[in-house]
Amino acid sequence: MATIFVDLVIVLFVILIAYSSVKIIRQATIGIVERLGKFHKTAEKGINILIPFVDGFRAIVDMREQVVSFVPQPVITKDNVTMMIDTVIYYQVTDPFKYTYEIQNPIFAIDNLAATTLRNIVGDLELDQTLTSRDLVNTKLRVILDEATDKWGIKVNRVELKNIIPPQDIQSAMEKQMRAEREKRQAILLAEGQKTAAILEAEGLKQAAILNAEAFKEAAIRKAEGSRQANILQAEGEAQAILNVQRAFADSLVMIKEAGIDDKVIALKSLEAIKELGNGQATKLIIPGDLSGLGGVFAALKEVVTDAPVKAQK
16 A cells, blocks of 8 residues: 555656646747756747756746836926926847846836936927927937847837926916917918908909999990991981982883873873972972963962962961
8 A cells, every 4th residue: 555655656756747847938938948057048939848957947038029118207408497208118029048147127227227318318408399309309219228228138129208297387388378379370360361351352343343344345335336337227228218219210210201201291290299299388389490381280380379378377
């Protein structure tokens, strides 16, 4: 019975030794293996076999990029303004051996190095420059930290100023200045808008006056042109009427001549014409000399002439 118990203890001891000699390293991590207190090798990802009681892990180093945020640090600018600035640093371990053996507390070291470097950089800048030159401060701080941490096996990839907090009185003054600047810009924009509106309105009135004048001028020209064309057409119509009358009279003379009308017919037509004249409003008649031989015609003509005034008096 005692032998079985001893065998069981031995088996458990062997299993424990075997389990302790097998180590699994995860992805993106590297183990620092020491043998009898001295650096032996770096254990890569996967299964690694160690000699029990001889080999051991000093540290498991994370090789991924890491982010660390530091508490705000008091910083004095060139114009003696004290402000609080906190930083965010992105770093990555590039050499696990240096990271383990060259620095005791790398994060604490980076924090203090960043604080002192930030004081040196901001100390050369005034308040306004500090607030407007974040990129410049970030670049300088990253270069200095990267150079200083290179011997520790650390690569500083990026440095950002998270918050810049000036004193309360400075903040109040800046807010007042900003409010005044905004009101100034608002007044300028309002004045510019009113000026532009007035100019556009004046331009509109000017264009309207020009268009009205041009329209009035065009109307007058068209009216004059219409009157001139009407007068021309009227004159042409009258001339054409006179020409038609003269042509008709000439044609009638030709027709009379061709018809061979004798003197009796002419005398009769003359008498009819004189009768029509007697029915008019005229009180005097002029008798052609070639009708003087017609006694009966003159007697009738005299009767017509004498009767016309009597009728007029009645």
